[in-house]
Amino acid sequence: MASDLATKAKEAFIDDHFELAVDLYSQAIVIDPQNPELFSDRAQANIKLKNFTDAVADASKAMELDPSNPKAYLRKGTACFSLEEYQTAKTAFEAGSKLAPGYTRFTDWIKKCDKCIEIGELPTQSSDATPTNVVAPGSTTNDVEEVMNISSEVITTPAKPKYRHEFYQKPEEVVVTIFAKGIPANSVSVNYGEQILSVTIDVPGEDPYTFQPRLFGKIVPAKCRYDVLSTKVEIRLAKAESIHWTSLEFVNSSLVVRQSNVSTATQRPSYPSSKPTKDWDKLEAQVKREEKDEKLDGDAALNKFFRDIYKDADDDTRRAMRKSFVESSGTVLSTNWKEVGSKVVEGTPPDGMEMKKWEY
Structure with a gap:
């Protein structure tokens, strides 16, 4: 039964056998996966083991199953504080304080969060601080525990x-x-x-x-x-x-x-590579600039002139250029669609030359 395993887990927790407590709570959760108390109590055991990310997950699950459970908010806040997640911790503590307005631990934790958010570091505890007694999760006396001796080093499973x-x-x-x-x-x-x-x-x-x-x-x-x-x-x-x-x-x-x-x-x-990286955007811009500034002579210059006309022309002009060039066997290039669109464009050979049709 899940309740029997939970009882054994609490006994293990009291005896400081936190790993055993986590294991027993895990077995109980398999049997009763909708019990928020089991997740909340396992979160506290994970905090003692400094498995803070596991504790955050357990506390979040407990909050999901029972949003009115203040212990879950306290434990999530405590674990987040240990991970230096001060703003997230403060949010959890503030939500928990609304559920248990008379419980001063929430107020104390919120003040700690504010201080850490302001100075950006963990508060230093005095050497004469009185240690907190260990209390079993779920106990009716001192129901919510404060975790002391918080370490900035995180141990994750x-x-x-x-x-x-x-x-x-x-x-x-x-x-x-x-x-x-x-x-x-x-x-x-x-x-x-x-x-x-x-x-x-x-x-x-x-x-x-x-x-x-x-x-x-x-x-x-x-x-x-x-x-x-x-x-x-x-x-x-x-x-x-x-x-x-x-x-x-x-x-x-x-x-x-x-x-x-x-x-x-x-x-x-960007992808990892052992080769020197190249700025492809820069190279592309350089090529375009060189093409624009290129100085051409003769037929090359004329071809580039016609390409530029075709590139910037409208659809009618492009149709006229294609039709006239093909039908005249490359001897005529017209940009006037009204002139060439309704007739076959006859070839006009250069002076001293004649048109000849090839037989296929």
Whole structure:
């Protein structure tokens, strides 16, 4: 029974056996996948294990199943705060505070978020801070727990290699493709944070697939979207800044990413290559300029003159030029359709030469 597994999971949580608690909650969820409390409590166990992206996914699922559960909002906010997703965390805390207006922990967390948004870094905890006691999830006393000793280093659990994924990018967005064939749209769940992507594919009768990376750069959740196609799930992430992502997932690196200054309307796709890159737009402009400035003599100049006339002419003029040239065997070129349109154009050979019809 799911309730028995949930009871054992809470006991494991109290004894600080967080990995066992996560495993037991997962077994209970398989039996009762519509129970928001199970997801909310597993989120708290994942927070203790510093599996913050998993915690965000669990809390989001709990919020989806029961939007009136303040614990789910607190746990999502806590996990997002640990991922330095301060704005997303603040949004979750503010929503939770409306559901539990008398609970001061929400107010405290919102103040922490405001401070971190303002200074752009995690608050430093004093060495004499009093540690918070561990309380079992779902307890009636002190129902919502505050997570202390938050680390800026994120530990993420690797996604199961059930489906292959890849990504490419444009100046304004990153497109993530998960190659999952024949997946029902209602089996796919995608959630976004400021720098989090959480994808769950849960097909009945199969093990759930989760892909929850912390992203290389920040995104705009409201502008992100996804499509479930016949052979893949395509996710479009709107970049918060037009920077080049050197990878899909976040890396602790001091490398400075380059700003993308190229207009999105004219930029062409770029692909990795060991050869020196060429500016094809520049080369094309150079060729056109050389053609325009080209100095020609004799027949070449005359041919270019006629080509320019034909290129800029209207339909009647073009018809006249084609008809007169063909019917006269290349000896007459007229631009007057009224003159040549109603008769056969006779050839006019140069002086000293005569027209000759070839027999085939």
